[in-house]
Amino acid sequence: MSPSIELWPPMASEYAGRVDLLIASFGALVALLSAPVFILMAFFAVRYRRGRRADRSHREDRNVWVEVSWSLIPFVLVLGFFVWSTKMFLDQRSPPENALTLTVVAKQWMWKFQHPEGAREIDELHVPAGRPVRLTMTSQDVIHSLYVPALRIKQDVLPDTYSQLWFIADRPGVYALRCAEYCGTDHSEMIGRFIVQRPEDYARWLARSGTDEGxxxxxxxxxxxxxxxxxxxxxxxxxxxxxxxxxxxxxxxxxxxxxxxxxxxxxxxxxxxxxxxxxxxxxxxxxxxxxxxxxxxxxxxxxxxxxxxxxxxxx
Amino acid sequence: MSRRTSQDAIPDTREERASYLNAGQGLGSWLLTHDHKRIALLYLISITFFFAVAGCAAALIRADLLTPEADLLSNEGYNRAFSLHGIIMVWFFLIPSIPNVFGNFLIPLMIGARDVAFPRLNLASWYIFMAGGLLTLAIVVMGGVDTGWTFYTPYSSTYSNAYVIGALAAVFISGFSSILTGLNFIVTVHKCRAPGMTWGRLPLFVWSHYATSVIFVLATPVLSITLLLVALERIFGVGIFDPALGGDPLLFQHLFWFYSHPAVYIMVLPAMGVVTELITAAAHKRVFGYWFIAGSSIAIAVIGFLVWGHHMFVAGQSPYASAVFSFLSIVVAVPSAIKVYNWTATLHKGEILLDGPFLFALAFIGLFVVGGLTGLMLAMLAIDVHVHDTYFVVAHFHYIMVGGTVSAFFGALHYWWPKITGRLHSDLWSRVSAILIFGGFNMTFFPQFLLGYEGMPRRYHVYDPSFQVLNVMSSVGASILGLGYLLPLTYLLWSLRYGKPAGPNPWGATGLEWSVASPPPKHNFETIPLVATGPYRYPLEADAPDEGEGEKEAERV
Known part of the structure; x- marks a missing residue:
């Protein structure tokens, strides 16, 4: 990790780019909706400040049509984004059938991962690039949350409950993995590395660290x-x-x-x-x-x- | 002695006509007072103290976050610092701040009453509040609590080794203070309005406090019961939230946010009421869309009860429930947007005085808009999955609670200070501090939006070095903000001794509170006013008697 300032987080998946597009577009909409407020307030404060001559005739203190329209138009515009974002979210909740399933056990304050072939690792998660991966997660103690900023996803990990998270990481590299749900003393040190490897590298890694036992x-x-x-x-x-x-x-x-x-x-x-x-x-x-x-x-x-x-x- | 309602006889002794500040001397006359104005001052002093304590915790947090390593505080110390900061800020400053100080002081004055409906209960609620607050301080001295203000189970109920029971008890106790205050305000607004003060003539400050009181009364009991259940599980091992005992940890989150999301509106609705008053007074113009603003307060109170699940999009609730909560969270933004647009329209063709209170109101609007719109972003499911539990959320709710509520609190303090104390404060310095607070605030919290989007989780003590630059910016901003908060303390206290006498209506504002002397007499009104017109009849001089009588009662004090 470079000590320099980073203004945008790295991307490890195509989905991450879609989240960035969503927030950038939505950011543009809310800027559009709030700009009139900021501009007009400043403008009115100058133009109509006390003691300054200005046309103050025909003052209104109600106008139902104006009020209804500035309630409803922004609402309808935002609803468009609601549909977009909810669709992305629901897709992100349904893993494909052929996903590679890894199990995750969180405990104060470490992450344990098990691959179906038998490889086990702590605070490091190796995954093959380009292949759907499903994590079946549970906690040994309190609630944790598995968060990979480069994938723009997280999911809380609860005791005695299996929660799941799935993704396709398509850009090989080493990314951060963090616990996002406050879990006690060393919460901020419950971090790890999320390592995306080309499929052949992943297979080699599995062979090296795996056991003969799945x-x-x-x-x-x-x-x-x-x-x-x-x-x-x-x-x-x-x-x-x-x-x-x-x-x-x-x-x-x-x-x-x-x-x-x-x-x-x-x-x-x-x-x-x-x-x-x-x-x-x-x-x-x-x-x-x-x-x-x-x-x-x-x-x-x-x-x-x-x-x-x-x-x-x-x- | 203060069992007075509007029907009571006029107090006719000279002593009783004296200002409420002079009516009775000595500590006893304050600690046993039933006067809503004195109780408001008791609250003002105590919440200022709690604000300072929680502010010190914030200073510790920001100082510690100057470096990515754990150097100033240990991990445990840091966790206790942010828990203390959150618990005291939320329950012992933000929630009581505007309602218990300004609501208490102003509601009877604004509706033409001599006191709230239940003056003794009002005093009792201050004592209950203090009991909760002092218990919290005792916990701090003993070593503190490390659960965060959210008390998530099973960490709080089973795993934490800190003084969780004490902290739960403190919040539990203070809840009764909220419930009693809410009850008092509801009954006061229903039963103690002066003749002619119809619902459509209530100042919008009163409407927003009425809506807040409804939330106080309906939501707080849910929190109390929830905290009691956590205590039951912790002490007796009854399985409610801990799955190892057969409980459900998500149940806690549902119950907690069922209170705590409406609690956000407890914090912001009174602030909106304040800003409405400040904007119309500065613009010297009738408010735009009275009924839309009044109605939006009620709408926020109602819809605010239906959005709690947006805190749980990644917690493991059904994705379809999440979709519904996302939709409702967009709906609840509509009444807030109405208020903001109506405030803007109120300024149109006004006679705007760019004084301190107005700048605080502008600061509120600016910061609240940013906080509200980033809240809308958080309501979007796919965005929330990424930024949930990161600094993006921390920045968002500080824009609402600190940028919004605290700016409005300071606006209210500056606007009604002449009424409360009878003294004028320095307008120049109040403008300086408004600008300092606005600038310092943005510098503190705007970088946190970026930190959150880059993936820095909240409650992180040790962080990735790539986050350091933004954290340092934030800490520098926090020192400016701290200065902005200290400044009013000096010139406001200075004005107590050296400020010019304010006279009854220094701002030339409408509203019954400005028709009585500053500071008001002990029983507010010698004659209960007869109200014949709606609020905000500007300009004052040209008060056209278009609805029958003159603007207010025949005789002014």
Whole structure:
């Protein structure tokens, strides 16, 4: 980072340029709407100052048509920008199906990232250029917010909740990554580097820092180690729902509700199993909230997802 | 002794006709007073003190941000400094500032009443306010609190090691002061207006305070309950906001902003009322569009309750809810725009006196327009996702709360000072300080818009070196601003002793408060005035009796 003054933040995506265009155009509109106020106030203050001769006949103290028009015209103009900006925002909330999914765990005061191939990093996030990337994020403690100014996006990261952020970074380079939600003592030092690499460099980086074990495989090992397979395994003496084919399916719950088994449902069923009990099963699973951290949960979730199409759960 | 309503008999002893400042001497006569004017002065002194305390915290923050490293304060010390700054500025200066000082002093005078509806309750609300304020100071002495003024959970309810409970209690207590003041004003405006003072003849200052009072009464209880829930979770571990206990952290943000966004309008509506009075008085012309300005105050109070979600666009609420909140935030800008355009039109063909109060009013309008329009930018979803929780937001709300409200507060102080004290202050110096405040303010906060867009998050103690130049500019501006705030303290106090006597109406303004002596007699009006015309009948001399009687009551004091 250069110590010189920067008047415009760097851009790492095409989307960032669209945000800049939006704010520049909207800035022009509001300047247009407020200019008459500033110009006329100064003009009137000089022209009609007390003691100065000026034409003061036909003074008005009401004019409904004028008032209605200066209420409505700016409003309608601003609505045009509302449509533009809301469309951009909603697009930015729907990641494409083929996005590369990374998991993010925030904790006081660091960022932990896991790549599906197994690479893990702290306070540095490597992503391939030109490819949609989806971050599935959660926090180990308080609320944080992942902010990459060069992408012009941020998203709060909440405890026990998966939030997501997606982007296509198309300009290789090293950019800043910051926590934007006040999170305690070292909030301003919860920063990192956002590194966009050409796909071949990213593949090389993955190969260098990755392990032979992917996220799901690691989850599979945890599944055994934590004793999950004792109940959820194929030949278990305890009656517990099978996890094969679970992800994405519709689960009937005790009490008649149904829920789609998404990442959040899997997370909650591990951490707070009594929240949503599958219909026909006894609420006997112990909560794992105090035993494992969010990183382990994300590995277990990755493993359960990988079993979505498998026949029977066999780690 | 002050259970007087408009129906009471005229006070006829010489002592009771004396000015409110001379009616009774000694500390007891002030601390036990039921006189709305004396209570207003109690508030003026106490909020000036809190403004100074919070200003010192701001000075610490700006001094620390001169360098990108943590050198003056530790991380913990910095977090406590900005929390203290926010908590005291919001709850112990900005919210009570104009309503509790000028609202208290002026509403009875403006509507032709001898006091507010509940004088004892009025005094009680000052004591409650002081209890909250002193508790906050005690917390500061003990070591402070590090949650920011927003108390976001689960940080405040579970993770912070500071004196959160004490700070919550202080804000909780001060809330009752707001509720009681709001209640008092509502009843006063409904029940204590002089004969003939119809709703359409109320000065717009009164309309804006009426709207503010409605927010006081409806929004403050929500904050009180929310803070109580945080305390319950913190002390007893009841799971309300902390997901580890089965709670929902977003619920806190919904409840907090349900109060705190309307609270922004608590801060700015009274300021708008002040500016309307200042503009018409300086222009010596009837206000343009009385009903649009009065109605826009009410519209702001109502719509202001429906926009809280625009603080949560990236917090994890439904994107469709965000879209609705974005739309409503654009709607709420309309009544504010109406006011600004109407003030401009009021100046057209006026007889404008370029005095200190007018310059403060212009400063308010200029800064409020920038603050309001950048607020409109923040209401745009795609822009907010980038600048949310950055210095862009810090700059935006300081333009509204400090640029807007504090400028209007100083404008009000200069405009009604002769009425409150009976003395004239230096017009030259008041113009100098208005210009100094306007310039210093822009230099402090404009660079922060750029910092925010470049990506400097708020509440950052250690920052990227590329942000240093703008931060230094901001800190230099803050010293000029500080000087601008200190200056009035000197010449206003000087005027108490050496200022010329003001006479009842030094500005040649309309309004019942200018029809009584300066300083006003203890019970305001010897005869309750009979009001026959609307407000702002300029020019005064040519008061054409076009609506029956003359302008005001037969006898002036």
């Amino acid at each position: 996220l799901a495989e690691r989850g599979g090992k945890l599944f055994v180690k934590l004793g999950c397979s004792g109940c959820h395994g194929p030949a278990s003496p305890v009656r517990a729902p099978s996890l094969a084919g679970l992800y994405g399916s519709v689960v009937p719950l005790e009490g008649g509700r149904v829920v789609r088994a998404d990442e959040q449902y899997l997370h909650d069923s591990i951490m707070l199993p009594n929240k949503d009990v599958a219909a026909g099963y006894k609420p006997i699973m112990p909560p794992f909230g105090n035993l494992i951290g969010e990183e382990e949960v994300s590995q277990l979730v990755a493993w359960i997802k990988s079993q979505a199409d498998a026949g029977r759960a066999q780690p």
